[in-house]
Amino acid sequence: MLFQTPPYTLIDLSRKNDGSQDRAAFAKDVAAGLSQSPKRLSSRYFYDANGSRLFQQIMALPEYYLTRAEFSVIQRHRSAMVSAFAAAGFFHLVDLGAGDAMKTKLLLEELANQKKNFDYVPMDISGAAMRELGDDLQQTYPELHVQAVVAEYITGLKWLKQHLTERKVVLFLGSNLGNFEREEGMDFVRQIRQHLQPGDLFLLGVDLAKDPETILAAYNDPGGVTAAFNLNLLSRINRELGGNFDLEAFSHFALYDPQLGVMKSYLVSRREQEVYMEATGARYAFAAWEAIHTENSHKYTLQQAAEMGNKAGFKLVTSYLDENSGFADMLFEVV
Numbered sequence: 001m002l003f004q005t006p007p008y009t010l011i012d013l014s015r016k017n018d019g020s021q022d023r024a025a026f027a028k029d030v031a032a033g034l035s036q037s038p039k040r041l042s043s044r045y046f047y048d049a050n051g052s053r054l055f056q057q058i059m060a061l062p063e064y065y066l067t068r069a070e071f072s073v074i075q076r077h078r079s080a081m082v083s084a085f086a087a088a089g090f091f092h093l094v095d096l097g098a099g100d101a102m103k104t105k106l107l108l109e110e111l112a113n114q115k116k117n118f119d120y121v122p123m124d125i126s127g128a129a130m131r132e133l134g135d136d137l138q139q140t141y142p143e144l145h146v147q148a149v150v151a152e153y154i155t156g157l158k159w160l161k162q163h164l165t166e167r168k169v170v171l172f173l174g175s176n177l178g179n180f181e182r183e184e185g186m187d188f189v190r191q192i193r194q195h196l197q198p199g200d201l202f203l204l205g206v207d208l209a210k211d212p213e214t215i216l217a218a219y220n221d222p223g224g225v226t227a228a229f230n231l232n233l234l235s236r237i238n239r240e241l242g243g244n245f246d247l248e249a250f251s252h253f254a255l256y257d258p259q260l261g262v263m264k265s266y267l268v269s270r271r272e273q274e275v276y277m278e279a280t281g282a283r284y285a286f287a288a289w290e291a292i293h294t295e296n297s298h299k300y301t302l303q304q305a306a307e308m309g310n311k312a313g314f315k316l317v318t319s320y321l322d323e324n325s326g327f328a329d330m331l332f333e334v335v
């Protein structure tokens, strides 16, 4: 579906339903996750309106270094990044999971200053975010050609391959790769590669392995914003699936495994209890101190991330780092 709103175009490839299919899939996943041992819930359900608002608050926390670090990477290296992107003339700048494009705007500004020849293709599952971004860019860069795509990653990548024939520079920023399991992350990078052509570029945001205390603090802030973000998953089940979770009876628990390089988040049941969910008509039993695993945030060494890119069919061009060498935007080229 195409909506012409000059000068930006909104391409909506999202699955159209009244929400009942999404609710049924959510209920099925929750029921499966709470019935297995150990229990788990997927972090992809964090991001309803409330969860997205809490994530915005997390990004502003002093302990959550990731967003500032990547911002600093782009600020320090934007001139070199833009020169690398535009070295072979016109390109499509594709922004996977663009959201409000807070960090990408630094690159857009630099591209505009250097008068580079490109167009911008933000992609996100949130239609509201893409409309807001389109309107916003229309004000700031009335000359910029923007095609905002509302789609899940793979649908968006397919559209890209079919509809955009010129050279592409794909951004996947924000350490979003870290929320995939290692194998899934590898598969995802491979999928990106399969939708690109030799000469295309891929800029990947990677939170690097560092002092475990620094990482742990980022996911365990004393003000409890991360705890509220994690617990919102239970509130969401209450709101959307008719659950009766008592939020006081669960607590957020986070731990970092420095050998595996993974930050793990849990919700721990503070007592023996049963929770009922209208959507399934079933009860789920919790022993005292039984935990639900809710999120993994994988950290990478530069070497691990480079290897992943190589295995997927990319060649590492360079790694742009922040001043503490704690976060990298790694530039790969399709070979």
Ligand code: AVI
Pocket: 058, 066, 174, 175, 176, 178, 179, 218, 219, 226, 229, 295, 296, 297
């Ligand atoms: C979205 N993602 C990269 C965040 C992360 O760091 O794993 C989500 C998050 N979870 C807790 N705090 C932030």
